Amino acid sequence: MQDGNSRTASDILATTQTWKEAGRSVALATVVETWGSAPRPTGSHLVIDADGNFEGSVSGGCVEGAVVAEAIDVIETGKPAMLEFGVADETAWRVGLSCGGRIRVYVEPVN
């Protein structure tokens, strides 16, 4: 049912609302699927603003940089994006999950 993760996840949703209401352009990233030993469970959130400020996590810090960069694009275009990270992915050489897991992250603008 509930755990530390879901509590953190909902704190991020509260932060998302606060940032948006303060007039910042915001995107929300959500872990929608995991395989293997992914560091953060499905439903974990990361909120990002247009300046690259962020709160929360979608991994143990391994791929947040790449998600933030994508999120800034999502904020500019207004279109959601699906990202995938993991050792099976060629991007793993640049940004990957050291634990060997694989995750899919949905990034959407908050309007």
Added chain:
Amino acid sequence: MDLSLLRQMNVERAARRAAILVTDMTAGSQRLIKRNVAYSDDPLAEEFDKRFLSGKSGLVKTDAGEAFLTVSVPAPRLVLIGAVHISQALVPMAEIAGFNVSVIDPRTAFATEDRFPGSSLLADWPEDVLKVEPLDPYTAVAAVTHDPKIDDYPLMEALKTGCFYVGALGSKKTHGKRLERFREAGLSENVMSRIEAPIGLDIGAASPQEIAVAVLASVIKALRKPEGVSP
């Protein structure tokens, strides 16, 4: 995500009400399902039932393709009826395990700050306390006073509310008498069978501290492996 949907979701969360944000991964459209607003007409209704119990977010297959369910459920609470020896051990253990814990006992000799330093302690009758802080499905209730005048009301309330765990201290004989009273009060056998009595996981607990471990184990089991939900 629409800001108004996000606001509604945060409102539900702040009020300790469960909600699910449904995101259609193909169309990108979103809708919010609230646990206390009927959703049985929704094609995903059965899935929502399971998710409200498990609290887990995840992808589901739909006619249109795929949908992601962001499940928001309140943090788990443990309400202890009785500021007794078991509770003195159980409060810190349950807090370490991540529960918000409160202790209710109208007997001011038991409910003292000295015995429960820094705890959420309510030296009042459960009838009065629960009016102000009602139970909800994400709350566990353990009644450990041995006194029907104190235990019965919150136990019945917990059953009516659908608290995820309901336990009562007492021997089989004591519990038999309790069931007789509840039957007279109009509770069904099915509902009454949800009471765990004798209380706690059967680990042969002997001391109050060991019983506290057994009760906490039962509460965690009810939280993590709810009946009717596959792991």
